[in-house]
Amino acid sequence: MIKMNGVIKRFGKNTVLTDVSFEVKKQEIFGLLGPSGAGKTTIINILTNQLNADGGNYETGASSFETGLMLDNDGLFPRLSCADNLNVFADIYNIPRKKSMEALKNVGLGEAAKKSVNNLSKGMRQRLALARAILHNPKILFLDEPTSGLDPATARGIHKLILELREKGATVFLTTHNMDEAVKLCDKVSLLHKGKIIEQGAPDEICRRYDSVKTVPDLESVFIKLTGVELE
Amino acid sequence: MRSIRAIFIKQAKDMFKNPMVLIMFIIFPAVSLIMTELVAKSNDDIPNNMFVTMMAAIFAGMALITSMSGIIAEDIERGSLRLLVMAGVKPHQYLFGTGGFILLMGIVVSVIFTLIGDFTNTEIIKFLTVMVMSTAASIILGASIGIIAKNQQAATAIGMPFAVILGFTPMVAGFNKTVEKAASILYTQQMNVIVNDFSANFNKAMLVMGINIAVLLVLFIIIFRKRGLKV
């Protein structure tokens, strides 16, 4: 569904991605993990055609209309209500506005439909951004740090939603610094460090490979073993 | 068309919740109404339409440039425009939707000005014509500024000198012949000439304003090609 092969990306003299390859299958939840500045957002920007790569090739099995996005910048219209934020996109996608309400209820914002974005908490904004991403039932979802800065309970709510979306057939590509999240949520992860994928596979498998399974699979310690760098 | 409409509606809903933009569309007609009723009409030395024409020129220059550039810069800054484009909105559709709404508001305010002032029917037609031309020119200029600025703060910083020159020069030109000569190439000055004296050379004003719009449009296209609406 999503494939990258030997992708290189430079910003001026700074080579941000040196050789990135991975594959995401249909209905997989794929996690791209790496510390801040590793190049996670850059990879999403390339896959969504917002940036051109300087080498290698890549493809996604969905048109831009079949793609849902939650970017590092939530892009919400701050003075419009939750419902109106989604209605703008419903109109653009030419889908009935009642879908906006459905999406809001899906993320637990049914009650807040009339609230303006300015009056939402961080977690509510994230959920609204997710509602916008799923509004048109996309085949592929790109979620850039969907739970960063959220309290554990709100984060769990978003995890539950992501799992439900996958059940309904979506393929999910997410980035995170949070190893626990990756272990719980992802079928497959790639560890990105300094522009290279240094390890990939199912989270518990990777942990076994590095003998890091104490009580629960500890992906964090694998990452530190591999790079000497902590994630957060 | 669907996308243009969606952007237009978004803009309409946003404006009435955005005091920074809303105030620009209210303050100039409001001041002209108050000054006309309280000062101009009770004072024989002051032409009845003086404040209407003065405020109309400032409105056409200032309000429209700052609001158009501010809206675009904000949408770029917040990443909203990026999402709209990813959802399939073409950059020109975004600009038509946004500009279309500002144009409509410009026309509404112009009509309000004609109601406050004391005009004959032919004068109203001339007034509205020059106002629409000025509004169009200001929208194109504002769009260019918004694209260059990419954030609201920069948009204000870049837009303000343009807005002040275009909005206030006609007023200064009234007192100073040299300024008047130099200003005659500006669309706001031509607009001012007509609304102050409806017997002035209308065709010449139209020509200058047309050239202004053409030049601004070319400038806009160059900027748009170079910088696009990319973040």
Ligand SMILES: Nc1ncnc2c1ncn2[C@@H]1O[C@H](COP(=O)(O)OP(=O)(O)OP(=O)(O)O)[C@@H](O)[C@H]1O
């Ligand atoms: N437009 C750009 N111009 C120049 N350099 C850039 C640009 N975008 C990203 N970079 C650089 O590329 C590197 C990777 O950035 P990126 O945003 O992809 O990291 P990230 O893994 O998403 O980090 P974070 O977890 O903090 O979001 C950084 O060093 C950043 O400075």
Ligand SMILES: [Mg+2]
């Ligand atoms: Mg990032």
